[in-house]
Amino acid sequence: MSKVVLITGGSSGIGKSIGEFLHQKGHLVFGTSRNPKNYPESQFQLLELDVKDSVSIDEAVSQVIRAEGRLDVLVNNAGAGITGPIEEIPEEEIKSNFETNFFGPINVIKAVLPQMRKQKSGLIINITSIAGYMGLPYRGIYSASKGALEVLTEAFRMELKPFNIEMTNVAPGDFATNIASGRYHAPLKEDSPYWKTYGKSLELMNEHVDSGSNPNMMAEAVYGVINTKRPKIHYKVGAFMQKFSIVLKRVLPDKVYEKLLMNHYKL
Structure with missing residues (x-):
């Protein structure tokens, strides 16, 4: 059965892949972008929306x-990356990241709920991140914003059950997208006490994105969730070791797991 789907951040990366896949499967897809005119060749309609602007959110949903x-x-997909030593990331950049990755999705959810309640049905998929399951060095702010959205979903689901509205998380690992070029990087400064370790970690992060999985994996996962009558609370999509890292965090002593992460990031 064809569904009306709204995808935030639908002009590139994971959002674009999800939109194209659902469009090809016969769903009526609306994507969003801050500048939809820049993407005239989009396979599905793009609406103007900035998740930091509640007026634009309300207008796009309307x-x-x-x-x-x-x-x-x-599909709450719009998001932003951010890297750097937490001590050296400006407060305004931290707040900006949470505005995009946490408060923005909340406001989009609030905008769609009245219609979904009226219909007595609806599905909200929050695109989070495997990074949200653990505090990663030099990605701490990103981990925190995505982890906050993961936990928020757990609470929101229970509040929405009386209205027959489902909510779930789909957490991707590293995918081959342009997220690295668009994220905020705290400057790599030679006089910083973090210069060597941050530099090594930044190189490793960029390598992971460049060699990441095909974003069509996320599209197929979201399609599967849409066709599931009662979705699970959490889904993880990505390379085996990225998903397995969540299992290890649950079963290993905290300091052992911390040591594994530090070795991985060459700290």
């Missing part, structure tokens, strides 16, 4: 409802 009379699925 456009979908006016056009189709319903909204079946929200």
Whole structure:
């Protein structure tokens, strides 16, 4: 059955792959972008939306409802990367990242809920990150913002059950997208006490993205969730070792797991 789907951050990367896949499967897809005119060749319609701007959120959601009379699925995908020693990341950049990765998704959810309650049905998929399951060195702010969204979903799900609205997380590992070029990097300064360790970690992070999995894996995963009557709370998508790292965190003593991460990042 064809569904009306809204995907935030649908102009590139994972969001674009999800949108194209769902479009090809016959769903009616609306993506969003801060500048949709820059993507005239999009396979599906792009609406103007900035997750930091509640007015633009409300207008984009209203456009979908006016056009189709319903909204079946929200894929909260828009997000931003951020790296750096926590001590050296400016406070305004930390707040900006949370505005995009945490508060933005909350506001989009709030905008779609009245329509989903009216329909007595709906599905909200929050795209989080495997990084949100652990505090990663020099990615601590990103881990925290995505981890916050993971936990928020657990609470939100229970509040929405009386309205027949489902919510779930899909956490990707490293995928071959342009996220590295768009994320905030704290400057790598030679006079910083973190210069050597941050530099090594930054190189490793970029290598992981460059050699990451095909984002079509995420598209297939989201398609599977949409076709699941009662979705699970958490889904993880990515390379085996990335998903297995979550299992290790659950079973290993904290300091042993910390040592594994430090060895991995050459700290």
